[in-house]
Amino acid sequence: MAEELMLEAESKNMLKDPALFLKIILRYIDEGVMEKMLDIVDIMKRVNVRVSDCIFCAIVNGFSKKRGLRAGVRVFEDLISHGCEPGQVTYASVLNMYLRLGLYSKGEKVFSEMEQKGYHNCVVAYSSMVAAYSKAGNVREAMRLVAKMKQRGIEPNVWIYNSILDMNGKAMNLRQVEKTWKEMKRRKITPDQISYTTVIGAYNRARELDMCVKYYEEFKMTGGKIDRAMAGIMVAVFSKTNRVDEIVELLGDMKSQGTKMDDRFYRSAMNALRDAGLQVQARWLEEMFRWDPSEKGMASSTSYLQYGVISHVGWRLHSPDSENPNTSIDLKCGPILHEAKTLDPKAMSWVGEDILFP
Structure with a gap:
């Protein structure tokens, strides 16, 4: 597609149009033909069309996106050596690349150049x-x-x-x-x-846990969505203050907002329960994750939650294992073990206000 645009531009004598060059470069990026973009730069120089900041930035970001940050800064340095002049947008992009690579001295040099050129x-x-x-x-x-x-x-x-x-x-x-x-x-x-x-x-x-709760409540009042990072911290806070009801409410908020759990959240919850001395709850959580052999005796939270229903009136957890694949455990707010029985793991019905995690 990019080659066709180039041929069309040549046939119609449109090689003086910077917008067309940008369009061709963006096509090459989409097609992953990165070296061709440098050929376009040579053509632009030959027909005396300036490599604008927008085009410069598109090339640098294209290499970074397709081949990584190091490729991005390399092509930036190559274009500089070929006489191309970066503007504020390109400088800001490359500065970020250098810093993400941990090349702080080069990042500071770019920042200094920006100030010298009036991009302060x-x-x-x-x-x-x-x-x-x-x-x-x-x-x-x-x-x-x-x-x-x-x-x-x-x-x-x-x-x-x-x-x-x-x-x-x-x-x-x-x-x-x-x-x-x-x-x-x-x-x-x-x-x-x-x-x-x-x-x-x-x-x-x-350890100023009341302040944590204060800011958390303010965050909820602003309509903030609870992500895994926030949930992990607040599980720790609620566990340390033995606020089990708040943990259940938090899980409900995660469900209603479409936030899913992962292994990191599981580890955070497990550590929080242990740090708070809630050994019964920690053992319960560990048991529920035990059956997945891919995790060396611990199930991933994704696998586990496919079988989990959390309710405001209690917890029902369908936890298949290698010995008894049709086992579920009912927990009444605590969580304290009350009974275990065998049933079809697809039977997810429960009396109460259920929160079903996919």
Whole structure:
């Protein structure tokens, strides 16, 4: 398809149209014919059509998408050596690639070039740099950069605030966490899911569980969707405070919002139960995951939940195993074992308000 476009452009003498070159390049990306894009750049130079920032960025991101980050930064460097001039969008994309590869010195060099060329108001670039400093634990440089933003009149976005919350939360600097949260509200920056998860995680590490519950309730009031990360933290919080009803309610919220469990959530729940000293519940959970041989004696939560019904009046768990594939266990809120009986594992009926996980 891209070749046909190129032939058509040549026949109609349309090789001066930058939009057409961009269209051809995007076609080559879709087709995965990456080297052809560099041929297009040579043709553009030959007919004196500038490689715009949009085209430059499309090529770099195309290589990154199809062949990985290293291929993306390599083609960026190649195009620079061939006299192509990147703009703000390309710089911001490549900066992010370098930082994701852990090449911080090259990332800082790109950021410095952006400032020298007048692209010092790019919030996306600031976000990438602050996130990188946060990940590296370099709180001083991150805060210095945020201060520079404010001096220049650039408004930090929610990504930048999330990075600040994260690094201060990990450093157990709850005073700065609270200060940052209030600043977000004052500047009318709406916290997102990551914001709430980060703050709740920080207070959980500090064992300030009431604050975790406070922010969790605020998150729910804003209509936030509970993902696995949030659920994992709150299972730990509710387990430590022995709030079994809240755990059941959380599972119900996950179901209604379409959030599925996975092995990571299982491990989080298991660790939370053990840390809280709830050994009966931990043993129960372990028994329910025991039968899958692919997990060395532990079933994945996906397999397990295909047979699970959680109800507000009790728990019925169909848990087939190699010895007795038609066993189910009924648990009344606790969970404490009451009875076990044999039945068809497809029979999922239950009296009460059922929450059926697929």
